[in-house]
Amino acid sequence: MQVQTLKGFRDFLPFEARKRDYVISTLKKVFQLYGFEPLETPAIEYEEILTGKYGDEGDQLMYKFQDKGERKVALRYDQTVPLARVISQYQNDLPLPFKRYQMQNVWRAENTQKGRYREFLQCDADIVGSYSPTSDAEIISLAITSLKELGFKKFKILINDRMLFTNLPNLGINDEEVPMFVRAIDKLKKIGREKVIEELVRNGIDSQKASYTLDTLENEKPTQRINDILEALEKMKVDKKFIEFLPTLARGLNYYTGMIFEVEIDGYDTGSVAGGGRYDNLIGIFAGKDVPAVGFAFGFDRLMEAMEEFKLFPSELPSTKILVTNTNNYAPTIVNTLREEGINTELYLDEKDLEKQLKYADKKRIPYVLILNEDKFLLKDMTTGKQETLTLEQVVEKFK
């Protein structure tokens, strides 16, 4: 038997799990500050609830199976379709607008060679039930505050209105060509103008027309809606330097109906760490009526990667501060006192020599070891190697 995780699945050992926890709890705090409320939905849903909402690729990548009752079921693929179900199922319990955040894993049978995972955390915040530009602005402001709270200094919200693309047929792009055209220009930032035009030509657009359409689009001014959103952001005291109108921004997903945005962090080139927009046709599918919505999601793995790159994790995450050696009969009593004072303390559990206990602390990156001798307490700083003789009260003082 091969004792291993499945391809595309990950264990998070303590060192990594602690960092994830830090980012999750920071985001939760900010989401709550903005009046967003937590929601949890099941990992498994009826297959028919999930399929047909994410396009052919989504249906392909979805984990589907039959349960013991031979029901066709599927694993959560994102958190938006479950939100749509919730909105329909609890219509009377959830007054609109409903502002919810959700942070759960989703599963997709992705091609792992592209560096993608098959289980990953999504962090969504959405406002359901409001058409107002203020709600679009709230989502953008929330994204900005979240990034600032995590410690990012230089980043940009690239913003656009998908309504701009409704003008494409007037510029000579047929209705049927529009999705292909949008897919192509979405790659502008990544592959550059020349390659985008090549792709358009490959797809049957005359090269001059491609170039002209791209030029026209690039020179578009913000729509009235975008201006309304920018005005709301100004009232929210959001610094303009974070916002950039980008008329060629398209975002892959088809369900957006209005404002769209992506978050790019200066100096982190893997791609946008967050994105979102308005999607007024999706949430109502189960309720059988129009329900407007606007929201965004962090790409959690990219966010973690960018945090790592810019060294934004606090040096002290909640972890063990002191290892108390098992060299004195009353070690458990000492440990109890330290814990009662709220100091994260580990007691060495076995009877091994002091050297082994110090090695253990070192391997576990526990910053201090309290060595209990019969007559005195030695506190050893594992980083500097320095030792000092302290009373228990002095130890408590130092760590509180």
Added chain:
Amino acid sequence: MQVQTLKGFRDFLPFEARKRDYVISTLKKVFQLYGFEPLETPAIEYEEILTGKYGDEGDQLMYKFQDKGERKVALRYDQTVPLARVISQYQNDLPLPFKRYQMQNVWRAENTQKGRYREFLQCDADIVGSYSPTSDAEIISLAITSLKELGFKKFKILINDRMLFTNLPNLGINDEEVPMFVRAIDKLKKIGREKVIEELVRNGIDSQKASYTLDTLENEKPTQRINDILEALEKMKVDKKFIEFLPTLARGLNYYTGMIFEVEIDGYDTGSVAGGGRYDNLIGIFAGKDVPAVGFAFGFDRLMEAMEEFKLFPSELPSTKILVTNTNNYAPTIVNTLREEGINTELYLDEKDLEKQLKYADKKRIPYVLILNEDKFLLKDMTTGKQETLTLEQVVEKFK
């Protein structure tokens, strides 16, 4: 299409999700205080990793399917077998003893008519790699501190040593009868002595022998091991009133090898809210060597139920404190100020009349509404209905 959750699966709407979050973060804090570290493992594992470890019933209830690559996979059934895999897979990165906590969902195709769920949260804390009685005591002390931190006052740790049952053959219970006997006496608290003896008789034990064996067992004294654990608990300053030796305590699961315990809360009769013990034969199965372990888990749903019954949730969980009405052009600016002061604030997003906005706050149980008139700010207490006129500074003062 039926828009609903699958039987045995639950949505957690904000009111419930907030309470769950509170309990989870309280437990995490205590676990960290004791030097336990977080671990996360994937929802999906190779089927062969999971099967054969939980007995026939476990294999029956497990969610199994084939993935796109036709690999036989299964959903996480508990957190102990994944821990065993982790211990084997990362032998060089995880110095022993390894003290980890894990709080993730597990999936079991349970009979929902018994009020069981098919997706539920497990909260585990285990110490891997130590035989010492101090480690058993640490786990018990951890359970007690967790319960106290959650606000429980009256509860008991029922403790026993499965070694006692090795004496059963000497009392006339055949080796083959032992598992059946243990299963029967495990129900003593629940169904009473008479019914247990009936069950033993039904299974071929002479009624006098059943009665005599039960008597003998009930009068057993704590083993040396239990006494060592009790002594360690005393050094940890754990109050004796929380501990009770119960020689007939068996616990259903077969993998325990020594000390076992269950937590009963006075006045909560559904059953024990936590349980655990020593299991020295399970963690090493993948590593191919002996790896001792001791741990426990909270039954999260029962814990939540007991918290509810004793009204132990704080009146103020992190949620929206103020709804600011959309009755003034500068509402977004006011909201921004309140949020910058760290006050959880919601801005009413649409242009509706004041009455509708108040109704919304009421439905969402937001305790205060800040009504922005041109010249003054009215703060309305939604519980008492009282209103007061305040400056923005006074509002900030009041909520900080």
